[in-house]
Amino acid sequence: MAGVVMRRGANGVRMALVALLCLAVGVTLSGCVQAGSSAENDGSSSSAGVRPSQSEEAVTSPDHRDHTATAVPAPRDDSPDGKAKRAVAAMSLEERIGQLIMAPLFAGNDPSVLRQLIADRHVGSILLIGNWNDGVASVRAAADALQSYAPNGNRLLITADQEGGLVQHLQGPGFDAMPSATDQGLMDTDTLRASAAAWGTQLAQAGVNVDLAPVTDTVVGDRASNAPVGALDRDFGLGADGNADHAIAFVEGLRDANVAASIKHYPGLGAVSGNTDFTADGIVDSTTALDGPEIGAFSRVIREARPAMVMMSLATYQLIDAAHPAAFSSTIIDGHLRGDTGYDGVVTSDSLSATAVGGVPADQLGVRFVEAGGDLACIGDLSYVQPILDGLLAHARSDAAFAARATRAAERVMTLKYEMNLAG
Structure with a gap:
């Protein structure tokens, strides 16, 4: 320190005088250092003196102080996706897994049979299945009871297979008798959109x-030989472009009524002979290609109508992924559909209690679906719900990468709920 004063000459004397003055009037040591530094800077801008510490600069530098005071946090993302991410981050793992389940309520069963699954296991979606023939008021009473078991800020997705023709699960007073999809294909698209809005x-x-x-x-070949679709007139009965036009009109008509749609059965059941609900035979498609x-x-x-959900087929597609049914194929879901x-949006499965996947242990059905990129496991048999839930939860607890996949799936489901004003 003495060497520094000697080299500074007059500046050193000035610093000493300032220090003595500070001591005389009782100024704190930190104040003396500041005064000494000011005196030094007055003498020469090229001085080799010791700079103030970083903390001292923060106190004495107006520029630094202003920068700290005006730091702006990242803007809050209040999009449905942003809200969903925050909601899922606040959930327990059990709550996240519950959002990945669509449990069935059969016609004639009291909604209370699902109370424990909704209230305690956090199941977030319900499928109304069977022949509900008592009309709108009866279905509404069941739906209201189901919603009463769910948290106020996270209502249920309540779904039904309401296609028309032979597949119309909700009927009776207040529900129109819907024509088959093949008959809907004879309508012009404006008429179909208006009709779908009324049904919605x-x-x-x-x-x-x-x-x-x-x-x-799109059914290829003999319609009667295509058990899941053509034989039941479940398609629009047109070529691929015409089917797309009519599906777009149907999706948009439902949206006009504030009802979401799920297109199905991706990537198509029009080239198989067996019905995946009831058989594991004849469910290999040898012709459908990605292009x-x-x-x-x-x-x-998907591009033009932005459906809320895409339902995955349980058939296997030789030209795309010969080793896995579509619902368990990361090549099809993550690679093609998403990539x-x-x-x-939300990717749901065809019923995981179907015969087509009967060879898979029940507790692994949901795991395989989510591993492939799926979100919402549709289940048509109530006895499958508990093992699928347990399998998902056990795998998420033991595998961090799988838990991250399950979290992202829950975020997609919750994003849809925010978009539909069912959450928040």
């Missing part, structure tokens, strides 16, 4: 907020 309004009045329709499959018109119809509906097509 009836669903909304009944408390149903998602229609698991329209079927967007073919059948998948192209789905891609058009190539850019779809980031």
Whole structure:
């Protein structure tokens, strides 16, 4: 320190005088250092003196102080996706897993059979299945009871297969008798959109907020030989482009009634002979390709109508992924549907209690679906719900990468709920 004073000459004397003055008037040591520094700077801007510490600069530098005071936090993301991410981050793992389940309520069963699954296991979606023949008021009473078991800030997705023709699960007073999808294909698209809006309004009045329709499959070959779709007139009965046009109209008509749609059965059940609900035979598709018109119809509906959900088929597609059913294929879900097509909405499964996947242990059905990129496990048999829930939860607890996948799936489901004003 003495060497520094000697080299500074006059500046050193001035610093010493300032220090003595500070001591005389009782100024604190930190104040003396500041005064000494000021005196030094007055003498020469090129002085080799010791700079103030960082903390002292923060106190004495107006520029630094202003910068700290005006620091602005990142803007809050109040989009449905942003809200969903915050909601899921606040959930327990059990609550997140519950959002990945669509449990069935059969016609004639009291809604209370699902109370424990909704209230304690956090199941977030319900499928109304069977022949509900008592009309809108009866369905609404069941829907209201189901919603009463859910948290106020996280209401249920309540779904039904309301396609028309042979597949119309909700009937009776207040529900129109819907023509088959093949007959709907004879309508012009404006008429179909208006009709779908009317059918959607009836669903909304009944408390149903998602229609698991329209079927967007394109039947190739003999219709009677295509058991899941053609034989039941569940498709629009047109070529791929015409089917896409009518599916778009159906989705938009439902949206006009504030009801969400799920197109199905991706990437198409129009080239198999067996019905995946009831058989594991005849469910290998040897012709559908990623660049073919059948998948192209789905891609058009996704781009142009933005359906809330895409339901995955349980058939296997030899030209795409011969080793896995579509619902368990990361090549099809993560690779093509999400990657190539850019779809980031909810991916649901066809019923995981179906015969087509009967060889898979029940507690692994949901795991395989979520691992492939799926979000919402549709289940048509109540006895499967508990093992699928337990399997998902156990795998998420033991595998951090899988837990992250399950979290992202829950975020997509919750994003849809925020979009539909069912959450928040």
